Amino acid sequence: MLRTENLGKKYGDFTAVDNLNLEVKEGSIFGFLGHNGAGKTTTISMLTTLILPISGNANIGGYDVVKDNLKVRNLIGYLPENVTLYGDLTAVENLRFFGKLSGVKDVDASIENILKLLEFTEWKNRKVKTYSKGMRQRIGIAQAILHNPKILFLDEPTSGLDPQGTKELRDILLLLNQERGTTIFMNTHLLSEVTKLCTDIGIISKGRLLLADSIKNIEKEFPEEKSLEEIYFKIEGAKR
Amino acid sequence: MNGIMTLARKEVKTAFRDNIFLIIIGLFVLLSVISVYIGSSTKNAELQAYQDILHLLKSQGATSLPSPPAIYPLSVLSNIVSYVSMIGAVVAIFLGFESFSGERNNGTLKLIAARPVYRDQIVTGKLLGGGMVIGVLLGIILIFNLALFVLVSGMTPGINEIIRLLSFFLIAFIYMMGFYAATMYVSIKTNDSAFGFMLMMIIWLTISFVLPQLAESQRTFAYALNATAQTVTQVSSDTVASKMTELFSPAAQFQNIGKDLLQMIPETSNIGLGEVLLKQIGAIIEILIPGLAVLLLSYKAAQKEEVL
Amino acid sequence: MKSFKKSILLLSLLAIMLVSSVSTVFAAEVSAPEFSTGCNLSSGENKALSLFIQNADVAPHSYTLTAGDSANSYELYFSTNVATVKSMTVPAGTGNQVDLNITLNGNASVNEDKLTVKAVRDDGKENIVNLSIIINKDYALSVKSMLDKINVLSGKSADFTFSVMNNGSQDLNNIKIKPELPYKWFASQGTEAIMNLKPGETGTTTMKIDVPNSQIAGNFTAKFTAVSDEIGSSLISVPVTVKTSSNIGYWMIGILILIAGFTLVQFKRHGRR
Amino acid sequence: MIIEIGKKEIRDAFRNKLFLSILAMLLVLTVVSIILGSYQVKIAMDNYNSSISFLQSLGKAELPPMPNLNPISASKGFVNYIGMVGALMAIVLGNTAISKEHKNGTLRLILSRGVFRDTFLNGKLLGNLAILAGITALTGIITFVSLIAIGGVALTTSDIVRLLLFFGMTFLYMTFFTVLSMGIATVSTKGSRALLITVIVWLVLSFVFPQIGDTMDMDNQIPGGFFSSMGMSRDQEHQVLQQFKFYETLRDGVEEMSPTKHYERISYALLNVKPGFEANTPWEVVGLKWINLIGLLAPSAAIWLLTYIAFLRRENIYQSN
Incomplete structure (x- = not known):
């Protein structure tokens, strides 16, 4: 589904991402772990075509992200x-806008479906600026999956959400993954998030990929560590 | 193309949902209506006065009566010129100052850029959207003004007047779009929308007031000199210094065109539209060029990665 | 600028009026000092005499004009249209008109006066015209304001009282006061009042002047002339100081005090925090 | 305490790029307008003197009055620039003073340190007024120096007092906009929105109201003046004006609401730009124009008191946007 080869990005002298080699299989939930400034957002920006890599290449579903x-x-x-989102527009108006930009054929029907899936129909005609953070995040997800994408990129999706909101979001992502087979690529610095949701993880530090594998394999590889947290700190510590 | 239209429509929608923007629009429309009302009343009073004078002369048995005052219908609307050049520019700035920086702060710029649209299409979409808002606004003012004009002054504008009026609004549109494009460019370049806004306000102040003021002070200076010597030599109202200063002010150029088109200057009131436009071709180009230049710069700047 | 234009208009009107009432004198190439009839002049009266400067030469010349040699004291200046000139250039073979403006200063010491007008060509050639001036003492009218200075509130009216005196030796009939007021000021009463004065008599009249509401505070001058059927007096200026009516100021202060009180109450009730 | 907050304000302001750039622009404009003005005064003086001697040589006793040639009218352009750029600068200053505290979350830090809210506001005001006073003084010095150096004129005591009073008015005028901007920023929760609203208010006060006033003056509607173009007599003029009495009242009311107009009127009177005040002493001018002085002072004071109340009673002042 997604593959990068020696993907790299520099800002001036600062190397944000250094020769990244990643592979994410179709139907998996990939957790991209790293502390702040490790290069997670830069990676996701290159994968979503927002910025251009200076070296290497990446392709998604067989297409090159640059060409x-x-x-x-x-x-x-x-x-x-x-x-x-656009605070002065309602949820439906926001979704219609993004849906049309993605070229969704029957926008209103898809919006109806999505909102039902996310159990959001009740508030759909209120201005977005009146929403709570959790509600806004749900509309955020809605705009991202409106056009039925093959792969969904999420950048710190749970940041600022309360435990209730976090759980709801997790349920939605699992549902998407299981029902639609959407591949999910998410950046996070929360280990607990990864253990509960992901099938595969990658760990990045200072632009370098330290480890990328399925959770099962990792657990096999590090038998003496009791939790993912310990594994993470061990790898981080060893490379430092 | 579809994407551009979607972007443009969204611009229109968000603009008309913004309360502050609505206040400004309201102000704009209200002012132009008031000005037309006053202009029309003045014309009425003028006609009334003429009738009174005629009556007086006839009762005295005068045979040669003065000809009716030359009333150019459009000069009733002449106050619009100053309103458009002043508030119109501010409306354009208000419309554009968050066009990119606002979306960047919302995070929605990334959302748009991750959709299948090209960056230049985003700029085009926003330009189109802004153009639609400004067009609608000018359209409302045009209709309001025409209606009020007919209602209050009781005159019906002829084909010639309507064509002149339409071309004035077209030039007003170009003028406002110039400001919109410049504001958009600033918005692309800066992250701090308040900074961008104030920067544009300063630019607006400079070209709309400071430069014409400098030109004006040069002009009155030349005039004062002559008045002192009590020699009324025929000074051309434009001294070289004032002409030079005005060259840098699209606002002054716009006002010059507006005055010609709306029959405020008797000499150009009856000549054909083509002639007026030909006479002011330099001014029109001067209004057009800065807008186009910043638009091209915007396309270029939007291609950069930092834009997001 | 507007007032400037207005005054120009006024001046040109005045000039046209004066020119049409006065005989014309030619200043030809002749150097002989001959007398030409000038004008009848009453004290305080403005007259303009039209003179022609004829350039019979084949080259254009510039002429420098002077006037003087009179027994009485006059205020004199030359003008073309309304602009004051001291010299003028005349193209070859043509003539130019120039007006000599005369006003008598003070009282006349002689009743039959003469005035020498000299036009000196740029090559030194001199042309002299002698004008006779007859001072008319039959008619003389003067007007004085009773108050040196008038204070008035905007939106209110002020009374101007004038004493009008017949200084001449003939009766003056239908004497009226004609005001020249600042923009939007209006004489509401007294413009129609008529006086007839015998020689040496003095009359008083009052005029009510409305100062518009919109007049902002400042110093202004109202100008007046007395005009009879026979003659007009010279223009007098009365300084008027307009003060803004204080209502707006008191309103502003009142609202301020109200807000201050409200603030105080708020602080009392809720305390500082 | 107040002093500490005030000092911090001054330090902060001189690190604010936007403020600094507007200040630079204002100073450039001041210099340009004063230098141009001084030159004009000089040339016009020479010209006037030569034309007076010319008229005297003709024997003309009634000499034209000096038309606006008094040296201090060189600051005329300055009035307009302060009216626009100075107000904008004051707005930026006042807005950032409040909104930056919201944005950085430092408001909590300050108010949890045993500072009363009113003390906090007073300190902010004090600091900002000190900055404005400094700027006013600087422009004043520039004016004096260039008048003497370039214009080459000797200022009388009365001229100096008039100029000083004028700069005092300038300070009051800018103070109004700083206070207004601080007030709106205090009431509003979002800094950039507050800035927008303040700018709109400024536009309305400084441009729209005077413009309406101008438009509503019938005589301004036709070049050369309506009445003279119609050749109307004063009676007719009066009749027409009577019909528009409501207009006139409305027009006055509208203009009275604009501090810019008040500033302009008192300044023009002080600087002898408008004729009619040449004979008065500076203090008499202020006495005649006291309404305008009140018009500059009262709104500032009223807004400041209202700001107190709003700030005192608000619970949600800590929100960051």
Whole structure:
């Protein structure tokens, strides 16, 4: 589904991502772990065609993110961190706008479906600026999956959400993954998130990928560590 | 193309949902209506006065009566020129100052860029959207003004007047779009929308007031000199210095065109539209060029990665 | 600028009026000092005499004009249209008109006066015209304001009282006061009042002047002339100081005090925090 | 305490790029307008003197009055620039003073330190007024120096007092906009919105109201003046004006609401730009124009008191947007 080869990005002298080799299988939930400034957002920005890599290449669903950017954009759904959407528009209006930009044929029907799936029909005609953070995040997800993308990119989706909101979001993502077979790629620095949701993880530090494998394999590889947290700190510590 | 239209429509929708923007629009429309009302009343009073004078002369048995005052219908609407050049520009700035920086802060710019649209289409979409809002606004003012004009002054504008009026609104549109494009460019370049806004306000102040003011002070200076010597030599109202200063002000150029088109200057009131436009071709180009330049710069700047 | 234009208009009207009432004198190439009839002048009266400067030469010349040698004291200046000139250039073979403006200063010491007008060509050639001026003492009218200075509130009216005196030796009939007021000011009473004065008599009249509401505070001048059927007096200026009516100021202060009280109550009730 | 907050304000302001750029622009404009003005005064003085001697040589006793040639009218352009750029600068200053505290969350830090809310506001005001006073003084010095150096004129005591009073008015005018901007920023929860609203208010006060006033003056509607173009007599003029009495009242009311108009009127009177005040002493001018002085002072004071109340009673002042 997604593969990168020696993907790299520099900002001036600062190397944000360094020769990244990643593979994400179709139907998996990939957790991209790393602390703040590790290069997670830069990676996701390159994969979602927002910025251009300076080296290597990446392809999604067989399309190169640089050369076939428009085709890639049709395949992906994306929810950046801290999106507030258009506060003066209602949920439906926001969704219609993004749906049309993605070229969704019957926008209103898809919106109806999505809102039902997310159990949001009740508030759909209120202005987005009146929503709570959790509600806004749900509309954020809705805009990202409206056009039925093959792969969904989420950047710190649970940041700022309360435990209730976090759980709801997790349920939605699982539902999507199981019912529609959507591949999910999510950035996070919360380990607990990863253990509860992901099938595969990658750990990135200072732009370098330290480890990428399925959770099962990792647990096999590190038998003496009791939790993912310990594994994470061990790898982090060893490389430092 | 579809994407552009979607973007444009969204611009229109959000603009008309913004309360502050609505206040400004309301102000704009209200002012132009008031000004037309006053203009029409003045014309009425003028006609009334003429009738009174005629009556007086006839009762005195005068045979040669003065000809009726040359009333150019459009000059009733002449106050619009100053309103458009002033508030119109501010409306365009209000419309554009968050066009990119606002979306960047919302995170929605990333959302749009991750959809199958090209970056230049985003700029085009926003330009189109802004153009639609400004067009609608000018349309409302045009209709309001025409209606009020007919209602209050009781005159019906002829084909010539309507064509002049339409071309004035077209130039007003270009003028406002210039400001919109410049604001959009600033909005692309800066993250801080308040900074961008204030920057544009300063630019607006400079070209709309400071430069014409400088030109004006040069002009009155030349005039004062002559008045002192009590020699009324025929000074051309434009001294070289004032002409030079005005060159840098699209606002002054716009007002010059507006005055010609709306029959405020008797000499150009009856000449054909083509002639007026030909006479002011330099001014029109001067209004057009800065807008186009910043638009091209916007396309270029939007391609950069930092834009998001 | 507007007032400037207005005054120009006024001046040109005045000039046209004066020119049409006065005989014309030619200043030809002749150097002989001959007398030409000038004008009848009453004290305080403005007259303009039209003179022609004829350039019979084949080259254009510039002429420098002077006037003087009179027994009485006059205020004199040359003008074309309304602009004051000291010299003028006349193209070859043509003539130019120039007006000599005369006003008598003070009282006349002689009743039959003469005035020498000299036009000096740029090559040194001189042309002299002698004008006779007859001072008319039959008619003389003067007007004085009783108050040196008038204070008035905007939106209110002020009374201007004038004493009008017949200084001449003939009766003056239908004497009226004609005001020249600042923009939007209006004489509401007294414009129609008529006086007839015998020689040496003095009359008083009052005029009510409305100062518009919109007049902002400042110093202004109202100008008046007395005009009879026979003659007009010279223009007098009365300084008027307009003060804004204080209502708006008191309103503003009142509202301020109200707000201050409200603030105080708020602080009392809720305390500082 | 107040002093500490005030000092911090001054330090902050001189790190604010936007403020600094507007200040630079204002100073440039001041210099340009004063230099141009001084030159004009100089040339006009020379010209006037030569034309007076010319008229005297003709024996003309009634000499034209000096038309606006008094040296201090060189600051005329300055009045307009302060009216626009100075107000904008004051707005930026006042807005950032409040909104930056919201944005950085430092408001909580300050108010949890045993500072009363009114003390906090007073300190902010004090600091900002000190900045405005400094700017006013600076422009004043520039004016004096260039008048003497370029214009080459000797200022009388009365001229100096008039100029000083004028700069005092300038300070009051800018103070109004700083106070207004701080007030709106205090009431509003979002800094950038507050800035927008303030700018709209400024536009309305400084441009729209005077413009309406101008438009509503019938005589302004036709070049050269309506009445003279019609050749109307004063009686007719009066009759027409009577019909528009409501207009006139409305027009006055509208203009009275604009501090810019008040500033302009008192400044023009002080600077002798408008004729009619040449004979008065500076203090008499202020006495004649006291309404305008009140018009500058009272709104500032009223808004400031209202800001107190709003700030005192608000619970949600800590929100960051």
